[in-house]
Amino acid sequence: MKYFVPSRIVKGVNCGRLFAGDKNEIGLARTLMKNYSVSKSPEEYIEDAKDCPSYIEKNMFIMSSLTDEELNFPLAYSILLYKDVSQFEILLRAIYRPQNFYCVHVDLKSEKNIYDAVSGIAGCFDNVIMTSERFNVSWGKYSILEPEFSCMKQLLKYKKWKYFINLTGQEYPLRTNAELVKILGAFNLANDVEGTVKR
Structure with a gap:
């Protein structure tokens, strides 16, 4: 290939x-x-994603692991989004590598054409899945955890990945995949999240 x-x-x-x-x-x-302008309507994304090879090439997705170190250190991502398919596509393009795994949740409140556009994009990649359930997410409430748990459950079916990274559709990475692999590799499968439980 x-x-x-x-x-x-x-x-x-x-x-x-x-x-x-x-x-x-x-x-x-x-x-x-x-x-x-990089912004397109959801309908344009739906149409573009009908021809996946053309969509992938035209939008310049990186379809190689680039380094052996990255190939041997796959990551898993969840992406929660509500709106703005263009911003989601820019994020996915920046973090996409064929050895990684991605789970995407589109808020239940989102318009149908947004869900359909994101589903179309996800359908162009074997390692990008949509959550099996959709939730009505309220920021700052427990409901924000529900799609994360759903993604985690689905991503656990893929045993290869080393770390899980959760994002929203409104974010953009400040590090390349290669840099993330080096940083996370230094943790040697440890976690860097602080706990608040006193022992």
Whole structure:
């Protein structure tokens, strides 16, 4: 199987100047961005995901583990979302690797076209599953744990992964998969979550 490894080139913008805060370069970047939008309607995602090979290639998903270290250290993710299919797709593209496992929960309150779009995207990957149950999630309440438990239960069917990471559809990783593998590998299967129970 041929693996596609994406590379992005930003034409017309000097990234060094942009990151240095050059006002002229920032103005140029803003002008170029006016004609560029990554946001699509849920219906466009539903249509795009009908042709999975084209969808995967066009959206530049990384379909290789990239390193042996990553291949031998698969991760499991849960992603809880309510809205914004575009933001979900950007997140999934950033964290996706074929050796990892992903469980996605779309809030019961979400519109049907959002659920259908996310289901279509998930259906393009063997290692991305939708929760078997949907919950009406209220942030800060117990209901936020229900989809997490559902995902954990489903992900436990896949015995290979080493760590579980829970995200929302509104997040974006600050580390690459390779960096996460190195960091989590240093934990040697220990947990870094503090407990609040006094012993």
